[in-house]
Amino acid sequence: MYKSITGKIFEELKHVTDKEYILTDEYNKDIYSKDNTEDLKYYPDVIIRPGSTSEISKILKIANFYKIPVTPRGGGTGLSGGSLPVFGGICLSLERMNKILEIDENNFQITAEPGVITEVLQSECEKRGLFYPVDPASKGSCFIGGNLAESSGGPRAVKYGTTKDYVLSIEVVLPSGEILNLGTNTLKNVSGYNLTQLIIGSEGTLGIITRITLRLTALPKFRKVALIAYDDIYKCISSVAEIFKQGLIPSALEFMERDAIKTAEEHLSKVYPNSDAEAQLLVEFDGNNEEVIFADIEKCALISEKYDAADVIMAEDTSKIEEIWSLRRAVGESVKNISVYMEEDTVVPRFRLPDLLIGVKEICTMYGIRAICYGHAGDGNLHINILKDGLSDDEWEFKTAKAIPEIFKLTVRLGGSISGEHGIGLTQKKYLNIAVQEKVILLMKEIKKIFDPNNILNPGKIFDL
Amino acid sequence: MKIVVCVSLVPDSTTKIKISDDGKSIDESGVTFIINPYDEYAVEESVQLKEKKGAETYAISFGTQKHKEAIKKAFQMGIDKGILIQTESDNYDSYTVAKNLAEAIKEINPDIIFFGKQSIDFDGLTVPGMVGELLGIPSVNVVTKIEYGDNLLTLEREIEGGKEVITTSIPAVIGTQKGLNTPRYPNLKSIMASKSKPIDEKKATYSGNATNVTEMKLPESKGKGKILTEGVKSVPELVNLLRNEAKVI
Numbered sequence: 001m002y003k004s005i006t007g008k009i010f011e012e013l014k015h016v017t018d019k020e021y022i023l024t025d026e027y028n029k030d031i032y033s034k035d036n037t038e039d040l041k042y043y044p045d046v047i048i049r050p051g052s053t054s055e056i057s058k059i060l061k062i063a064n065f066y067k068i069p070v071t072p073r074g075g076g077t078g079l080s081g082g083s084l085p086v087f088g089g090i091c092l093s094l095e096r097m098n099k100i101l102e103i104d105e106n107n108f109q110i111t112a113e114p115g116v117i118t119e120v121l122q123s124e125c126e127k128r129g130l131f132y133p134v135d136p137a138s139k140g141s142c143f144i145g146g147n148l149a150e151s152s153g154g155p156r157a158v159k160y161g162t163t164k165d166y167v168l169s170i171e172v173v174l175p176s177g178e179i180l181n182l183g184t185n186t187l188k189n190v191s192g193y194n195l196t197q198l199i200i201g202s203e204g205t206l207g208i209i210t211r212i213t214l215r216l217t218a219l220p221k222f223r224k225v226a227l228i229a230y231d232d233i234y235k236c237i238s239s240v241a242e243i244f245k246q247g248l249i250p251s252a253l254e255f256m257e258r259d260a261i262k263t264a265e266e267h268l269s270k271v272y273p274n275s276d277a278e279a280q281l282l283v284e285f286d287g288n289n290e291e292v293i294f295a296d297i298e299k300c301a302l303i304s305e306k307y308d309a310a311d312v313i314m315a316e317d318t319s320k321i322e323e324i325w326s327l328r329r330a331v332g333e334s335v336k337n338i339s340v341y342m343e344e345d346t347v348v349p350r351f352r353l354p355d356l357l358i359g360v361k362e363i364c365t366m367y368g369i370r371a372i373c374y375g376h377a378g379d380g381n382l383h384i385n386i387l388k389d390g391l392s393d394d395e396w397e398f399k400t401a402k403a404i405p406e407i408f409k410l411t412v413r414l415g416g417s418i419s420g421e422h423g424i425g426l427t428q429k430k431y432l433n434i435a436v437q438e439k440v441i442l443l444m445k446e447i448k449k450i451f452d453p454n455n456i457l458n459p460g461k462i463f464d465l
Numbered sequence: 466m467k468i469v470v471c472v473s474l475v476p477d478s479t480t481k482i483k484i485s486d487d488g489k490s491i492d493e494s495g496v497t498f499i500i501n502p503y504d505e506y507a508v509e510e511s512v513q514l515k516e517k518k519g520a521e522t523y524a525i526s527f528g529t530q531k532h533k534e535a536i537k538k539a540f541q542m543g544i545d546k547g548i549l550i551q552t553e554s555d556n557y558d559s560y561t562v563a564k565n566l567a568e569a570i571k572e573i574n575p576d577i578i579f580f581g582k583q584s585i586d587f588d589g590l591t592v593p594g595m596v597g598e599l600l601g602i603p604s605v606n607v608v609t610k611i612e613y614g615d616n617l618l619t620l621e622r623e624i625e626g627g628k629e630v631i632t633t634s635i636p637a638v639i640g641t642q643k644g645l646n647t648p649r650y651p652n653l654k655s656i657m658a659s660k661s662k663p664i665d666e667k668k669a670t671y672s673g674n675a676t677n678v679t680e681m682k683l684p685e686s687k688g689k690g691k692i693l694t695e696g697v698k699s700v701p702e703l704v705n706l707l708r709n710e711a712k713v714i
Contacts (some may be wrong), residue, residue: 313655318479319477319479320650
């Protein structure tokens with residue numbers, strides 16, 4: 001159904017983007033064949049690194065005409081295989097479009113190209129006392145464009161929301177090569193269907209985002225972190241909802257079970273306090289009044305005492321705060337290093353978290369598999385890493401094929417969904433119908449066809465047409 | 466037993482330092498201050514020793530009111546009493562600091578005096594030695610291991626290519642180096658308890674600096690790094706740049 005890239009098509013592409021930015025060698029094909037999803041690899045036929053919107057428009061016109069699949073790629077840190085070129089074709093890497101175009105200090109807005117690394121964008125804002133709060137774990141290497149494509153979250157979502165809550169306007173190139181301007185740089189806007197939000201989280205299947213304007217807030221002056229240790233994992237997770245019910249609004253509330261902490265400790269070659277506890281919560285408060293923050297942490301500690309917390313330690317200096325956060329950030333990577341794994345990105349209303357955790361543990365016990373759980377407890381987002389450990393390939397295949405749908409069905413029964421922030425991409429599409437009505441999936445497919453009638457843009461993602 | 470730990474308040478290591486208009490000091494506006502990181506090893510050692518053997522523990526700091534924060538941090542980690550040797554400004558040299566500290570320490574008459582090996586603001590490494598000299602007692606700096614015997618301490622220092630083992634009688638001054646212990650994170654209970662611990666304030670008795678800062682400058686900023694992108698093909702260019710531009714090979 002797709003055409004391969006003939007010499008003639010290649011010549012056309014070289015007219016658009018300087019050949020220096022077109023890669024076809026095996027070394028680079030290997031690099032661009034993977035992201036952070038399991039050990040999956042799909043090789044593109046060619047990697048193109050365009051430098052402007054108009055180049056992208058021309059490339060898409062060519063690809064659309066010849067029916068060549070185009071897979072857009074940001075920092076390559078995705079966890080559901082969104083940037084894997086499953087049908088080969090063109091890997092369209094946005095890495096050269098990495099300029100911050102404007103920081104509007106009067107209106108608290110930033111306009112950037114999609115290839116800006118999220119942490120770079122954040123620190124440019126912070127230098128000016130402005131704050132872009134969305135803080136995905138991969139912020140040091142992921143791109144802001146990829147964040148929009150996946151509607152990335154991260155730990156601060158509990159107070160500040162996710163990527164979708166900060167996008168004012170975008171420029172998008174359609175598979176036809178047409179360039180759209182969606183949204184306005186105002187805080188309010190009701191003018192027809194909200195296509196901006198349709199593009200956000202569409203995982204690169206509807207258009208290529210080429211310019212982004214985000215709203216910002218003022219940078220809070222202070223933050224403090226507490227690490228609360230519990231000897232009972234269920235009491236730990238049950239205390240989460242209570243913290244909110246008492247009127248507290250933490251800027252992050254993260255859950256880590258012992259295996260997650262132990263693995264991260266080993267990864268960092270560092271010992272943290274209370275790491276033998278069955279589970280811990282990392283609680284962060286930010287704001288402009290240090291005493292209020294301290295009082296909030298104190299309240300949090302009192303609540304945790306009711307749930308038999310064993311100890312509460314605190315970090316106030318930047319370096320100590322970072323040290324504790326580095327533990328949390330190391331969890332994801334280190335857990336993925338110990339074994340072949342599958343990661344599920346479940347999300348439920350946070351009051352149902354204990355039910356989810358109990359259910360997941362039961363399902364794992366039933367099938368004899370090990371799972372390490374951690375995640376953004378404050379917003380009900382629990383990452384479940386299922387580990388192959390010593391299982392044979394057949395056992396692994398068989399057990400995960402049974403256990404994962406059960407975990408997802410449980411998630412949906414609890415009022416949640418199968419992906420909080422990683423997206424459906426390639427690896428989760430077979431489960432989409434567990435969480436989304438058939439008619440809704442049908443509508444999504446119709447929308448896809450309107451945007452991309454030839455199905456050239458990131459084919460094989462979210463659903464099969 | 467009595468233990469004294471001397472603590473200092475320094476700019477947070479992640480702070481961007483600016484030179485103030487006089488060209489001789491740093492501009493403190495917008496700077497967050499923390500306890501000197503090496504002092505945390507000293508505080509931890511004091512607290513562990515107290516927990517093992519029982520001791521009266523004192524944290525002493527020299528400086529303006531804001532230096533109370535360093536004492537409070539020591540309180541949070543488990544030190545029980547605090548003394549601030551109060552000054553009007555922070556423009557004092559190591560000698561003045563040492564002289565005032567020695568004076569205060571003499572009154573307490575402790576068995577061991579701990580310091581962080583150096584403060585990360587001026588990096589002088591001088592105060593512990595000066596205090597030992599002024600008190601007429603031994604001082605050993607950059608210590609990574611301590612064994613406590615009866616009236617005798619066995620200390621280890623890392624030296625170029627090996628280790629040095631030193632024994633000393635007490636009282637003694639000991640400067641602590643990273644690796645000696647793992648400073649604890651204060652827990653909420655000790656933070657709450659620290660609020661009622663008293664800080665005794667006394668005026669500095671000596672202010673005649675032996676040295677003066679005449680000028681302060683920021684280091685020249687580094688140029689941007691270069692990234693060579695052609696894999697193996699870039700090696701000749703890399704060698705050329707290292708030899709002729711960076712001049713390191």
